[in-house]
Amino acid sequence: MAVIWRGNTQDRLYQDTISSGGGNSHKHKDKYKDKEHKHKDHKKDRERDKSKYGNSDHKEFSEKKHREKERIKHEDVSTDRHKDKHKEKDHRKDEIKPKKEKENGFASPHRIKTEPDNDHFYHSPKSLKRQRDNDETEFKPKKIKIENDRVDKKTKKRKQDEDIKPKKTQKNKKGEVADGKKKAKKEPEEKWKWWEEERATDGSKWRFLEHKGPVMAAPYEPLPSKVRFFYDGKQMKLGPEAEEVATFFAKMLDHEYTTKDAFRKNFFKDWRKEMTSEEKSKITDLKKCNFNEMGEYFKAQSEARKAMTKDDKLKIKVENERLLQEYGFCIMDNHKERIANFRIEPPGLFRGRGDHPKMGMLKRRIRPEDIIINCSKDSKHPKPPPGTKWKELRHDNKVTWLVSWTENIQGSIKYIMLNPSSRIKAGSSLLWLMVVALALRAGNEKEEGESADTVGCCSLRVEHINLYPEKDGQEFVVEFDFLGKDSIRYYNKVPVEKRVFKNLQLFMENKQPEDDLFDRLNTSILNKHLQELMDGLTAKVFRTYNASITLQQQLKELTSPDENLPAKILSYNRANRAVAILCNHQRAPPKTFEKSMQNLQTKIDAKKDQLSDAKRDVKICGCDWLKKAVERLEEQLMKLEVQATDREENKQIALGTSKLNYLDPRISVAWCKKWGIPIEKIYNKTQREKFAWAIDMAEDDYEF
DNA sequence: AGCCAGACTTAGTACATGGCGA
């Protein structure tokens, strides 16, 4: 069953209320002026369309859609979906168009009132039960088979691939899934080395998916009556709807943007939509609103929370952990995987980055009726809160998301997906395998600039490579032999992963030697799987390639064997920085930069003093322990100095992005192994999880 | 042939945490 997220929302003044980081990053300052302009052609219509449809319209149409759906449920899912899509479009035309004049109102004023849909208003779970009973089946391997068969039908061409499919996983399925369910908590099953398995090739992202659904945002808790709101100097009691929205604003009083015109205008407009007609007629000017008591109340709450006893804090922590354990994981293809964001985004005021024209708009509360659940037919379906329904229950294994809903500000779709450490996310690192195979060539013609992406995909021909399942004692060798740009013969043999090898084989299938190896990818000759792989072979590959090769070179250049650990890490960071500069990952110097730099300097000075004192003492007495102390101090000083250099150099450069997204982690891993650097020094926990495959795989002599 | 919804990816920001020195 879906649960309500109470969490520690109460005192998180900003994050809950503001729907973005919301700082005034100057980078974005003028963005929207340009942007509005630039996007006019492409996005304008879409934008306008979306925003002008009142929510009620949207709801109407989605409900119709829902009803339709109910009727045709339980049949072939994927085709249904397809049909539905058309339907959706049609409805749009018919129903929504006439309402053009309505401007970006997301919520018809009566929405909340007319619908018994608030989270605390649940009743009569009957209908749901019936529905679920129909759907629910225990783990029947047959079912799985059916699904696979269906897929097969569609993808006959890929027969070969199907054959390669790992049968063992399928066999395991029944037992393991059931197991995982019973005692997933007890047995932290040993690390799954998914990168050593093969993947489906028909575009399906999973074969089995079960999860508990999202954690809903906590319902609104009305303010205690002692907290008052004043309009035009007079106290006024607001109804719960209007009050909730008012609290969003009240929580942000300290922020600059509550002074911004656009923000205030958007907020006020949306706020009024939540008011009763009485409130609406009274409250006509935001300037006359006094939210101070509310603001103070929330501040006090957050203070109180900070001052809580250890015990209470622990309780909260335990509760959070429990939620995480219960809702933070799903089972995908026999494995328990961490979900990245299992909480539904709470309502609040939207604050885009920069001067976003929609800042201040109300981001409305997401109800179960807005939510689409995606999971296996044969899984235990997540239950909506009592008395509510999901908008839709879907079984689409061509996508990776578990839950989605449409957000009301931009009309875009939001998803609940898996953690970066999961197979489905990190698995896109397969990309790496292809890059490895292609690196040579890309390197040879490393022509930077706009054309890079086309260069990469088109000119390597079948005749340029040979594949050897086994050569010179190595398995899966790819032999490259071609004339490079300056008519220099390029010849090299590279052992590759089995998967890469197989994929290359597929690329070459049915082709003449003079055919381009990677052409016609968008035509129907190659199957989707290959296209998927090709996703990677665009500009990103080149970025990746450049980044990685630079890192490797820099690491070679900068690391000297006799350096000590901190110095080596400094070298690593320098190499990383070179890459970040290459990729232009800049950042604004952190706000606290000057201060923390100063602090560090103070520390260094202090150390120096200590050191010279100690040295003097050594001269006087010369005893052993003093010498040791000097050594220790010297080391500490050095460490600090390195840290200072590092930080100074890092002032304007964001390392994270390239590290996480563009650099082949194996380079870093290999470097660490080579020099005996603990991997924790360069990858934090998240990164280690994401790159588990690389850490497992790379040897100290790994070369990109 | 261009558009655009849908599905990812990337990235900025606030907040929580935990380690370390005083």
Added chain:
DNA sequence: TCGCCATGTACTAAGTCTGGCT
């Protein structure tokens, strides 16, 4: 033991890519 600060994490906005439609 306490408080500070660097580091990590959660959250979610924004960007990118693509297939399928018109």
